[in-house]
Amino acid sequence: MKDVAAAAGVALKTVSRVVNEEPGVNPATAERVLSAIERLGYRRNESARVLRRGRTASIGLVIEDVADPFYSGISRAVEDVALRHGSLVLSGSSGEEPRRERELVLTFCSRRVDGLIIVPAGTDHGYLRPELDAGIPAVFADRPGGLDVDTVICDNKGGAHTGVTHLIRHGHRRVAFLGDSASIFTAAERLYGYRRAVEDAGLPVDESLVAMGPPGRAGPALTRMLAGDDPPTAVFTGNGRITVAVLRTGHRLPMVGFDDFELADLLVPGVTVVAQDPARLGRAAAELLFRRIMGGPGAAERIELPTRLIPRGSGELRP
Amino acid sequence: MKDVAAAAGVALKTVSRVVNEEPGVNPATAERVLSAIERLGYRRNESARVLRRGRTASIGLVIEDVADPFYSGISRAVEDVALRHGSLVLSGSSGEEPRRERELVLTFCSRRVDGLIIVPAGTDHGYLRPELDAGIPAVFADRPGGLDVDTVICDNKGGAHTGVTHLIRHGHRRVAFLGDSASIFTAAERLYGYRRAVEDAGLPVDESLVAMGPPGRAGPALTRMLAGDDPPTAVFTGNGRITVAVLRTGHRLPMVGFDDFELADLLVPGVTVVAQDPARLGRAAAELLFRRIMGGPGAAERIELPTRLIPRGSGELRP
């Protein structure tokens, strides 16, 4: 900028004015400055600008894994909203490790992001306190983070309840539940919804029909159940990865899965799912965040998005 | 930092030393400083640090769309490599719009990223010249960008050639090609590979069997071909999205698709594909970039990754 000023024969401040399109610069002068900028290939140094102004025009996004379509859907939606607000997105994958999440968040904070959107990995988010107190707004997405902070989640219980009830209505009395590790909030909620649905139908909850754990374990778990004395006649899967794992086992059991996925309609039979809307979730979280960044007042909000049952065949099979 | 120094009763510089774990600080003093840091919830201001030191420890990544599994695979791999180098990833989706790509790149540059990985959207990347001259290394991924810059791409021609030849070997003499818009590098290359394969087999290239355009158009195009006088007996699809579009039409034509996708093996018949490895592509690009960032010398490299034919049934059907 100094060089530009020298080349254009004006003061530093005038260049600054031109670059920021501030009013009150003689068009002729501005023209001279612009041509000098062009000639020298000058680019404003954003770090210095941030240092001086305090606002970075960027937000941090911590998800579990960009390569998972559910999270990349969120990611894209957040990016779009950020773009509309002239903001950039710093993002990172926590891989479900609380330590990595914490690391990412702190890195983002020391880069002075204007706000954070976090898919919480662990349960203890106390490390966020100082940041929140320092005035960095945060939004939890997909799962609550245990702090009094804006949160956007799905109706996990309700969705699972709907899906399981759907199977029961089609005549199943023994529905298995295959969920992700019980330590994950969404998995626990969905399990709760499953139990409620079974109870509400007046059926006994049989714990031998429930298996929680990482997706890789779901297939074997189902196989064991089917080999038992009183096997399930249908299965409800707790998320997209588990649904796929079960499909891959080749058991052609009637099923309903949580999470929609591409090609679910092209399999035979089509896979009935309880769909979430990741784009909507991301959008809601980002909009909430920007409202806070712009000084939106009030207590922490908690938005719960609905789910939608999409019948495609696999969930309508009778025992 | 000033406050920390005051609280600990030491000079600014000493706090800086502690924060950066520089040697030559009395352990007792360091302890005092650390406790002050803890007490005040101090976080180093990265902008100021960047301003002072010149290195940002972050790289920029411009892809087409995070929500596309091919690109999110790349994204994840880049993130992992960056993590190993202690670097952060700024990323953005260009949506195949050259203007947006340019905007993103320039934004990244003014934030002084240490380097760029770009999936080029347009053909004119002249706007990058000043940045390159300013010493910001860049790597083009998936497609060349028309500049003399490190580039990592797939063997598009070879992959298409292999896939089409596979169909011909199974007795097809009229193979249709459905590709993405011809202006996209990879689409053009794959078309070229298709033509070569047809010619190499001594068959006539029939332009009425070729349709290029956005994925949404692929289905209707195929339907038109099939309604013609001399319809194709098999189809080669130019990328994952087009493959899915074709599958959705319900025509059960023998086919081979470029790009692997989840569940390709669960459809009936399984979908034979020519697979790329997005993770490997992302990793290669990122490693190349970091080598440059650390001052790796020499002329621009061009890496071409192989593809792999995965037979699953749809490509082995006879006419």
Next chain:
DNA sequence: GGGATCGATGACAACGTTGTCAACAGCGGG
């Protein structure tokens, strides 16, 4: 014609950090 107003421009400090260099105390060797 004189003072007020306005438009254009510049000088300067400050943002929070780190690199450079100097200061100072304590210590051992001659």
Next chain:
DNA sequence: CCCGCTGTTGACAACGTTGTCATCGATCCC
């Protein structure tokens, strides 16, 4: 006892930008 060395600490400038305030000539109104 003096010199030089080591270990520890601090003062200060600089990074590139922007906000504040001052300057200066021109214009305008009475």
